[in-house]
Amino acid sequence: MSxxxxxxxxxxxxxxxxxxxxxxxxxxxxxxxxxxxxxxxxNLMVNRAFRQIxxxxxxxxxxxxxxxxxxxxxxxxxxxxxxxxxxxxDLDVCLQRFYIKSREGNREYALSKSQxxxxxxxxxxxxxxxxxxxxxxxxxxxxxxxxxxxxPIRELAGGMKLxxxxxxxxxxxxxxxxxSDKEVVSYLRxxxxxxxxxxQLEFPNLFAVKLIGHDFPSTPTTPSVxxxxxxxxxxxxPNLRSLIATVSVAVLFLPVAPKLExxxxxxxxxxxxYLLPCSEQHGxxxxxxxxxxxxxxxVAQGDLAKLLSHFPNVETCIISVYWWQKIEDLGLAxxxxxxxxxxxxxPLLRELEIYSESEHTLNLxxxxxxxxxxxxxCPRLESVIDHSGDIWTYCPIANQEEVFRLRHxxxxxPDQQKLFQDIPSPDPPSETPSSRIWAIWK
Numbered sequence: 102m103s104x105x106x107x108x109x110x111x112x113x114x115x116x117x118x119x120x121x122x123x124x125x126x127x128x129x130x131x132x133x134x135x136x137x138x139x140x141x142x143x144n145l146m147v148n149r150a151f152r153q154i155x156x157x158x159x160x161x162x163x164x165x166x167x168x169x170x171x172x173x174x175x176x177x178x179x180x181x182x183x184x185x186x187x188x189x190x191d192l193d194v195c196l197q198r199f200y201i202k203s204r205e206g207n208r209e210y211a212l213s214k215s216q217x218x219x220x221x222x223x224x225x226x227x228x229x230x231x232x233x234x235x236x237x238x239x240x241x242x243x244x245x246x247x248x249x250x251x252x253p254i255r256e257l258a259g260g261m262k263l264x265x266x267x268x269x270x271x272x273x274x275x276x277x278x279x280x281s282d283k284e285v286v287s288y289l290r291x292x293x294x295x296x297x298x299x300x301q302l303e304f305p306n307l308f309a310v311k312l313i314g315h316d317f318p319s320t321p322t323t324p325s326v327x328x329x330x331x332x333x334x335x336x337x338x339p340n341l342r343s344l345i346a347t348v349s350v351a352v353l354f355l356p357v358a359p360k361l362e363x364x365x366x367x368x369x370x371x372x373x374x375y376l377l378p379c380s381e382q383h384g385x386x387x388x389x390x391x392x393x394x395x396x397x398x399x400v401a402q403g404d405l406a407k408l409l410s411h412f413p414n415v416e417t418c419i420i421s422v423y424w425w426q427k428i429e430d431l432g433l434a435x436x437x438x439x440x441x442x443x444x445x446x447x448p449l450l451r452e453l454e455i456y457s458e459s460e461h462t463l464n465l466x467x468x469x470x471x472x473x474x475x476x477x478x479c480p481r482l483e484s485v486i487d488h489s490g491d492i493w494t495y496c497p498i499a500n501q502e503e504v505f506r507l508r509h510x511x512x513x514x515p516d517q518q519k520l521f522q523d524i525p526s527p528d529p530p531s532e533t534p535s536s537r538i539w540a541i542w543k
Contacts, residue, residue, distance in 0.1 A: 110402065127154065134158055162191035166241045169195045176228035177401050186231040193267070196225060196254065197242025217231050226253040230260065237301075239267035246270075246292055247285045255288060261293035266296060267303040286332045293337040302338070302354070303345040305367075309509055345391070348372040352379040365391030365419070373404055380411035393421040399440045406444035416451045422488070423458035438467055439487075442474040450479040457488040466491075 122130060134142060134159050142159055146152040164169045172194045179186040218225065238258055245254035246268045258266070268289075293299065335357045343363035344354050351366050352375060364387050366376070390412050392405075399405055399422060409415070453475070467475075467487050476482050476495055480503075485493045490513040495505040 110255040160188040189232040191237040191241040237265035244270040265301035301343040363389040367393040396424040442471040454486040
């Protein structure tokens with residue numbers, strides 16, 4: 102009997118009994134399990150077949166941003182099981198400096214050092230290098246992109262084929278020693294040039310308010326500031342499509358990133374005069390815009406409207422507002438939300454999301470009149486998520502053109518990220534690796 106005849110016979114034969122999970126194709130089973138929380142996936146490791154599938158899913162994305170102890174354990178796992186390291190595509194770890202008490206007293210260790218131990222064991226950076234299929238990379242706890250002795254981490258990142266890179270700490274000009282700016286720039290450009298496929302670049306640290314080449318004062322002054330030539334070139338980021346950064350970083354990448362279409366800017370209020378000339382020339386490319394700043398920056402008359410006018414093709418706008426005092430103490434209780442309908446005028450806007458970050462509750466809501474005024478300012482607007490998490494949409498009224506009514510769809514769940522959380526750590530995030538843990542590298 103030929104192979105085709107056997108296949109036809111198998112297809113024609115009825116299936117005896119119910120179909121279980123193990124009868125499903127491996128690809129389909131892996132896709133189904135990937136939607137489960139990490140704790141549930143761990144409980145599915147009942148046999149060898151399920152263990153292999155679950156391990157591929159659990160190690161696909163690893164996020165240990167604030168736990169250096171767990172990062173050490175992860176490195177040990179990679180050394181013992183290099184096959185697991187090959188499953189990792191998203192890697193977010195912490196390689197900070199810390200002190201270990203020894204007989205000689207407190208001695209500083211840096212997890213980024215590349216020297217071999219006396220017994221030939223791997224260092225943490227060498228262990229992480231076993232993850233050869235990483236597409237998204239982030240190292241927290243150290244300014245690895247700018248410090249001279251962090252070359253091992255830069256070499257580690259340079260050996261990867263990344264589409265997403267996060268640089269969590271980058272120095273300000275005030276923190277740099279004289280003459281070291283060119284060296285720091287060379288480090289950053291070397292990292293970028295090693296990633297021709299890079300599409301997403303993130304500088305999430307709010308303390309990095311300055312970058313080499315643009316020495317911005319904390320408060321804009323009236324006289325024009327002469328900017329030095331750009332330190333980033335078009336060849337450094339040929340495929341960059343998404344950028345998260347402060348103003349000083351954004352103005353460096355906007356002119357040289359022709360494919361940039363998603364931009365998120367933090368703390369823009371004090372430096373808006375430096376952002377406006379750059380956004381006026383290059384803001385037309387942006388389709389998704391994120392703004393995060395103090396409440397005072399949004400309330401200020403005209404600043405937000407002037408900034409948004411330079412991004413006329415934005416279709417999705419995400420606004421995050423933060424404040425540290427009570428609204429009453431800021432003297433903004435009556436006008437804290439007026440800026441939403443007053444300053445947002447985007448002709449192509451379809452989705453608007455507004456989030457608040459504060460310990461104090463804002464007991465105010467957008468009125469129906471403000472929501473309808475927002476629709477008139479943004480005629481293509483389809484949905485709004487307000488600061489309280491309520492989801493609104495505009496429904497057309499039958500037989501009436503350009504007449505809409507508001508419809509409340511529901512509220513965002515505060516536990517929406519719970520599904521994607523990692524397995525809980527037995528150690529608190531702030532705990533540094535103990536001498537017992539560190540012993541595996543000695």
